[in-house]
Amino acid sequence: MKKSCLFIFLCCTFLHRAAGQNFDDFAKQFDSFRESVSTQFVAFRDSVNRVYAEYLAQSWEAFETQAPIPVPRKPLPLEDLRYVPDEDGTPVVLPVDTLSAPSWQNTETYTPEAPEIKTQPGHRSLQFRFFGTLVETSRFDEFSAIRLSSISERNVSDCWLQLSRQPWQPFLRELQLLKDELSLNDWGFYQLLAHAGDVYFRPAQINEKALFSVFMLNQAGYRVKTGRQGQRLFPLIAFHTDVYNTPYIAFSDGNYFVINSDKFPASEVVYSYRLNYYTAIADLDLAITKPFRLDMLPGISNLSLGDKTYMIEYNANLINLYDTYPQTVLSVYANTPLSSVTLKSLEKELLPYLKDVTEEEALSFLLTFVQQAFAYKTDMEQFGYEKYFFSEELFHYPYSDCEDRSVLFSQLVRRFIGLDVVLLDYPDHVATGVKLRKPVEGDCVIVNNERYIVCDPAYIGAPMGRAMAKYRNVNARIIALK
Numbered sequence: 001m002k003k004s005c006l007f008i009f010l011c012c013t014f015l016h017r018a019a020g021q022n023f024d025d026f027a028k029q030f031d032s033f034r035e036s037v038s039t040q041f042v043a044f045r046d047s048v049n050r051v052y053a054e055y056l057a058q059s060w061e062a063f064e065t066q067a068p069i070p071v072p073r074k075p076l077p078l079e080d081l082r083y084v085p086d087e088d089g090t091p092v093v094l095p096v097d098t099l100s101a102p103s104w105q106n107t108e109t110y111t112p113e114a115p116e117i118k119t120q121p122g123h124r125s126l127q128f129r130f131f132g133t134l135v136e137t138s139r140f141d142e143f144s145a146i147r148l149s150s151i152s153e154r155n156v157s158d159c160w161l162q163l164s165r166q167p168w169q170p171f172l173r174e175l176q177l178l179k180d181e182l183s184l185n186d187w188g189f190y191q192l193l194a195h196a197g198d199v200y201f202r203p204a205q206i207n208e209k210a211l212f213s214v215f216m217l218n219q220a221g222y223r224v225k226t227g228r229q230g231q232r233l234f235p236l237i238a239f240h241t242d243v244y245n246t247p248y249i250a251f252s253d254g255n256y257f258v259i260n261s262d263k264f265p266a267s268e269v270v271y272s273y274r275l276n277y278y279t280a281i282a283d284l285d286l287a288i289t290k291p292f293r294l295d296m297l298p299g300i301s302n303l304s305l306g307d308k309t310y311m312i313e314y315n316a317n318l319i320n321l322y323d324t325y326p327q328t329v330l331s332v333y334a335n336t337p338l339s340s341v342t343l344k345s346l347e348k349e350l351l352p353y354l355k356d357v358t359e360e361e362a363l364s365f366l367l368t369f370v371q372q373a374f375a376y377k378t379d380m381e382q383f384g385y386e387k388y389f390f391s392e393e394l395f396h397y398p399y400s401d402c403e404d405r406s407v408l409f410s411q412l413v414r415r416f417i418g419l420d421v422v423l424l425d426y427p428d429h430v431a432t433g434v435k436l437r438k439p440v441e442g443d444c445v446i447v448n449n450e451r452y453i454v455c456d457p458a459y460i461g462a463p464m465g466r467a468m469a470k471y472r473n474v475n476a477r478i479i480a481l482k
Helices: 002-018 023-056 141-145 153-164 168-181 186-200 206-219 316-322 330-334 340-353 359-372 402-417
Strands: 061-064 125-130 133-138 224-229 232-238 248-251 254-258 269-272 298-305 308-315 420-426 429-435 444-447 450-455 476-480
Touching (some): 023 153, 125 186, 133 168, 141 186, 168 186, 168 206, 206 232, 298 316, 298 359, 330 402, 330 420, 330 476, 340 359, 340 402, 359 402, 402 420, 420 444, 420 450, 429 444
Antiparallel strands (some): 061 269, 125 133, 224 232, 224 269, 232 254, 298 308, 420 429, 420 476, 444 450
16 A cells, blocks of 8 residues: 555656656656656565565474365255155245355455566467467466475575566466456466466476465465475465365464365375465455356257257366366355356257246246256265266266256356346255245245245256255255355
8 A cells, every 4th residue: 555655646746747748758758757666666576575585484383284174965865856746735934044154255355566567578489278278378488497406494485586586477467368368267367377387397396386376376466375294385275265175274364275185195284384475465266257268178968858858068178177176165156157158058948948938937947947857866976075066067967966956047047037046055955045026825935025935956846836845944044146
């Protein structure tokens, strides 16, 4: 903030002095002034990196890792999911709980104050594949010279200084432009950085690559620290939402999760440090607000319902990116928009059945489609562990379960009928509630004084307004969707 105020003051002073001069003289003087400010800012960043490197050279502390937060399991077997028409059909208002906020969240964002940095002339072009998409940047071979002779505090400090002397500003600027071009979120940007690291570092240089990632993420404004265990370094990342099945360290400013925890050694002690880099104020946000723009690797799912077959297309490159995703809260999956290819395919196959029908008939059709066009298995049966799906993943994998179907159903209802949907989250099950414009009879929940009719996409054969008997007296945790 102090630097911003100083910059504004200097600009105002300059503009006052420049008043009355012709445009050419003004432009030349302003370019000179801007170059001076840019030089001063770069010098300031260099000094900050030197100070932070000295901090990293101090003895790191031993921290105990916390046990991973388990993914809430939704293990209902198929035999519990078949609707029995002769059961008691008296409508009830189901009890609900309010939605609690995530334990650790930081909504601050960081906007770099550095002036725009253009690619330096003379740099060769570098191309690499990012989930099937050919991307191009300038080639910064200087990074390949980075070496860690050991992972002691002093050597980490020296490596940080090496990185700060390399052309990280134009490199980071180009990656941020690619992030925008591909419509990536924070996790997509992290993956883009990891793919670039694979270009500059050999497979055996896992420690150099880890420190490279932490350095770049810190410069970009993200709260990331370096962890050390045994002979390995790895990023510790603060996320905007809880991350499941991943060990973490509880620092005073929040939880930092161990990335690549499948390779995490058995010991529970990790060495790290408390002080964040001075611009590192933003948590890595796993929310996806717009579809990623990746080249197409065609995938096709043929779904049968009665005598009709629906052919739904999806992008397998997107599935591969989703496969890297940390398991996180259900709302992230439900609020992720469908990709354009899948959306167009669904529109082609489903919209003809939604024309010239009532709102209730349209909702009933979509509910039947999701209930009966997909084969059911629990995640434990299909994968051996709990796994939440993004909507596209239902068309890729052979089976899906209750929370996956509720995620897809909520997408279809919001997109094709324009109705509000909430998720009804139980300890071992997920269903949905839909707010119709005209009320209909059936089981419902009341959210913010509004009536949402129960629609259970996994309760096979059940009409709208019919909840499973076992959940009629169990409080549902309400997950509001955007």
